[in-house]
Amino acid sequence: MAKMTLDQLRKLREEKKQDLTRREVEGKEIQVIVGMGTCGIAAGAKQTFDEIVKAVEEYGLGKDVIIRQTGCMGLCYVEPTVEVVMPGMPTVIYGKMTADAAKELVRKHLVEKTLLENHIFDRPAVDIVKK
């Protein structure tokens, strides 16, 4: 990324208005939070983030889902990490969320409302997770 000026930042803000509405909080009950600390970015969290944005649009979930960034969640060994907060589902932190896994996450967790096995690293009670 080349150095940006304040004018370019203003322009970017205008250009990204559509992107930004994706991140509007009001009226949206589902949160997908991507860990984008240095560890996450180094492990490919930007590609994960982009893939989630794309998949959410593909499944027509844009009006219900807010996609956010956060810093390191403390699970650096399984970066990229993604937390999903959704009514009727346990809040889950998924790890090893490559771009491919991110697409699968949107399908399984957000559309089919089932947990994405083998990527769960925190939060849900042990008895929910199938071995």
Place this chain on the structure above:
Amino acid sequence: MHYALGDYVLDITQNAIEAGAGRVRVELAESDEAVSVVVSDDGIGMTEEELARALDPFYTDGKKHARRKVGLGLPFLVQATRQAGGSFRIESRKGEGTTVAFSFPTGNVDSPPLGDIPELFRAILCFPGGHEMEIRRTRTSSRGDLAYELARSELAEALGGLERADSLALLRDFIVSQEED
């Protein structure tokens, strides 16, 4: 140790804001030899007596936290700089403000020494309050040279406020871009 270094910067910056500053300036300079930080504010400042107490770990004025009996921010920082072979300096005038300066030898801290710079700067720029916040970041080292300044008021104007999640995402992109050589 880089997370701790960033925490020191945040801690000192928070002190400046809590001292009623209208303007806080954070300067971070990095070279192959040292990582140096200067935080200056125009807050209420301290008398010489108050300044001496500020470095006493078992003293707090009780204004910020009614039940807390220790004030460990500055003493921990002083201890860390001594142990790492760095330096620490504090100057303050009652009614005029305070300047805290400290440095660590680059060879005695992790790399990158200040950890996640975009996250650190976002946290500094988004401290609650109506104060102006300025950050000057320089790096002159074998990793490449950098020099840029950020001002909270300018960024808030360009982004239409810094409170929203979307503004913060753009702010992060902006800071990442400034970190390019």
